[in-house]
Amino acid sequence: MAGIPPRHKSLVLLAGVIVLQVLLLAVQIKRDSQGRLIRSWSVGAVSPFERAGSYGFGWFRDIWRNYFALRGTRKDNEDLRRENDALKLQVAQLQGKAAEADRLAVLLNFRQSHPDVPMVAARVIAGPPGTDTLTIELDRGEKDGIRRDMGVITPDGVVGKIIEAYPNTSQVLLLTDKTSGVGAKIAGSEIQSPVGGVGEPLLTMKYVPNDDEVNPGARVVTSGMDRIFPRDLPVGMIAEIKSGNPFKQIRIKPAAKIERLEEVLVLLTLHPLEMNKGNDSAAQPSAPAASNAQPAVKP
């Protein structure tokens, strides 16, 4: 109170004492909704500074984060982009390996369910060399026991036959090729006829008389008459039937995914085979009609 004029000292003292007592009251008074009055006053007095401080700090922090702290962001971004590309490649490889493992598992199951049929798995390493012939190349050859005219299948169905066997590779004529064919029959009936390719995705069943009753959707399986494929292997499903002269024009959708082959099974025998119907039956003797079968596979 040294700097205060003497005539105002008592007034200042009065103000100070009253303020102290008002604060004393505020400490004691408790309002229902806001707690003690001193707390309400304190919050009201301090909150503007807190808001201002928070705003200022936030502004400074945003400036720092959005400008100064981003010096290394470009390099980080490039590194992350490279890492992302590598990871994408890795994921694609892993997905491919997983799909391959699935396919190989299917092949393995098929082999294990037909232990009496000698077969070897092979990987497709090349597609058709031109538009005239529909062939693929396998990574297995004579060293693996593969010979010309051996049958090639997948667990889904017939694929084609070996037309050339080299020491380490072999060439397969696909069933969809114009010159290809397989002895077949309509499942559940006695109708038999060779099935061959026409150079298109669908196959054709050539020698079914108009009098025979054939329904779309019927399954077509191997008949075993061609001495290449055992009986009852899936060939395809009848997709379209037209009347012809003197035979029906029957189009068949192949059972095997011929356009997307990656692994196949090569039947390692030139003798007639009999496939097991499931895992419970033992190996059957060779097809009984093999000796008098018509040549289903065209040269």
Next chain:
Amino acid sequence: MNDTFDLRIGESHIEVHKFRTGAIVVTSLLALVIQAWLPLGFTRAALLDLPLLVTTYFGLSRRNPSTGLLLGTAVGLVQDSLSGPTVPLGLYGIAKTVIGYLASSIGARLDTEHPAARFALTAGFFVIHQALIALTRRILLAQPEPWLNWHLFLAAFTNAIVAVFLFVLLDRLRRPS
């Protein structure tokens, strides 16, 4: 030290009184005690505010605003503490602080020895005192306290009457000049 001395303000001469040792403290405490138990025997005695009258008297006599307001503060806070949980500390304290200051300030400018002046000032201070309490209750405590009513004027009149006689008694506590 002289028992009295002149306080010159302008052309007027106002006498500042001194009191016997401990007179102010003892009188104040006595007023507080009597105020506490007197209404128990006489209900109408609740109209009286003896601590206010004592604060007013010593303020008018001492004519020192600083000591006057501090005496009002002390008396008011003790009265608050004796008034129970319904009266928060500071309610009477604030009012009597202001009254102590006003009484001392006015006492330094006016001759307050005349009974009529004492009557009028005491009545006025009583109204101001109650107005301050009502203001405090309304603003800080959020309590609906009435500003003016007949009870207030009756109490002011009663206290003013009592003050005229009480102040004569308290004059005896002054040191002789």
